[in-house]
Amino acid sequence: MGQNPAVDAPKTEQPARVGRAEPRDIVELRQLKNDQPDLASAADMQIELLGAQRRVQSRVPLPSAAFDERKPDNQMRRPALEFKDIPIDWTDFRLMVRQTTDILRRFDTLEAPDYESIQALARDGQLEAVATQWYESAMTPALRRGEPKTPEKELLDQVLLLSMRPFLTRCAEALLPRMELGEWQQPCCPLCGGEPELAYINPAAERLLICGRCTGQWRYHPIACPYCENTDSRRITSFTSRDKRYRLYACDECHRYLKAYDGRDGSRPAMLSVDSIATLPLDAAAIQRGYQS
Numbered sequence: 211m212g213q214n215p216a217v218d219a220p221k222t223e224q225p226a227r228v229g230r231a232e233p234r235d236i237v238e239l240r241q242l243k244n245d246q247p248d249l250a251s252a253a254d255m256q257i258e259l260l261g262a263q264r265r266v267q268s269r270v271p272l273p274s275a276a277f278d279e280r281k282p283d284n285q286m287r288r289p290a291l292e293f294k295d296i297p298i299d300w301t302d303f304r305l306m307v308r309q310t311t312d313i314l315r316r317f318d319t320l321e322a323p324d325y326e327s328i329q330a331l332a333r334d335g336q337l338e339a340v341a342t343q344w345y346e347s348a349m350t351p352a353l354r355r356g357e358p359k360t361p362e363k364e365l366l367d368q369v370l371l372l373s374m375r376p377f378l379t380r381c382a383e384a385l386l387p388r389m390e391l392g393e394w395q396q397p398c399c400p401l402c403g404g405e406p407e408l409a410y411i412n413p414a415a416e417r418l419l420i421c422g423r424c425t426g427q428w429r430y431h432p433i434a435c436p437y438c439e440n441t442d443s444r445r446i447t448s449f450t451s452r453d454k455r456y457r458l459y460a461c462d463e464c465h466r467y468l469k470a471y472d473g474r475d476g477s478r479p480a481m482l483s484v485d486s487i488a489t490l491p492l493d494a495a496a497i498q499r500g501y502q503s
């Protein structure tokens with residue numbers, strides 16, 4: 211009795227795994243599923259994406275020391291991190307592309323033809339060039355504006371963003387705290403040049419932007435639209451979620467909007483992975499009023 215090795219074998223590992231606390235964002239996403247069952251599928255997908263990202267991120271080395279001589283140039287609007295600085299392991303990057311598309315497909319976010327073409331790209335020699343171009347296009351403001359994107363390109367960009375995140379987040383964690391950001395007043399990320407995906411109103415009531423690529427944060431104008439830099443408060447429509455945790459700034463110049471987590475009470479910092487899901491009802495409200503993300 212109780213001699214079955216198949217049952218006994220995992221015992222030595224089990225306590226450690228169960229005992230290790232889950233990361234805060236996973237705990238918050240599970241709570242969100244409980245509180246708002248409508249968001250359960252989106253939260254589950256996010257939990258899977260985070261799992262895939264963390265497994266790769268734990269293997270990403272520190273960015274090269276050569277980076278230390280560089281800093282963002284506010285006048286030239288040039289962020290600090292160049293593509294060659296990113297410690298990318300291409301085998302891991304291909305794995306991220308495959309796993310990310312698998313997860314998006316499973317949650318019906320990718321249709322079969324898009325899934326197939328991105329999976330093919332993950333095996334293709336072109337992938338490095340495509341990733342390089344994706345990274346650099348956001349760093350060049352001239353290229354960023356007015357370039358109409360097809361739905362296929364939007365999806366590919368989304369997969370590249372999620373697949374590159376373990377590498378870019380590692381850079382942001384290692385490099386941003388050491389960087390002098392006092393002069394940086396741009397609406398794009400001082401590290402990687404990415405667009406903001408969310409804003410964070412901190413306990414000092416300052417507005418920070420959170421990069422959609424590397425998840426780094428930087429201070430920005432309290433009301434300006436980060437997409438067209440409109441600062442006329444009469445041309446910015448702002449509304450809050452019912453629980454007052456979230457706020458949305460919709461620009462009446464460019465018709466884009468930015469969501470924000472209001473953390474003035476200091477209960478927790480902003481968490482992009484959680485807050486982007488918790489605010490899906492705000493996205494719906496903004497889109498209904500004719501604004502775009």
Ligand SMILES: [Zn+2]
Pocket residue numbers: 399400401402403404421422423424425426
């Ligand atoms: Zn960034």
Ligand SMILES: [Zn+2]
Pocket residue numbers: 435436437438439440461462463464465466
């Ligand atoms: Zn705008």
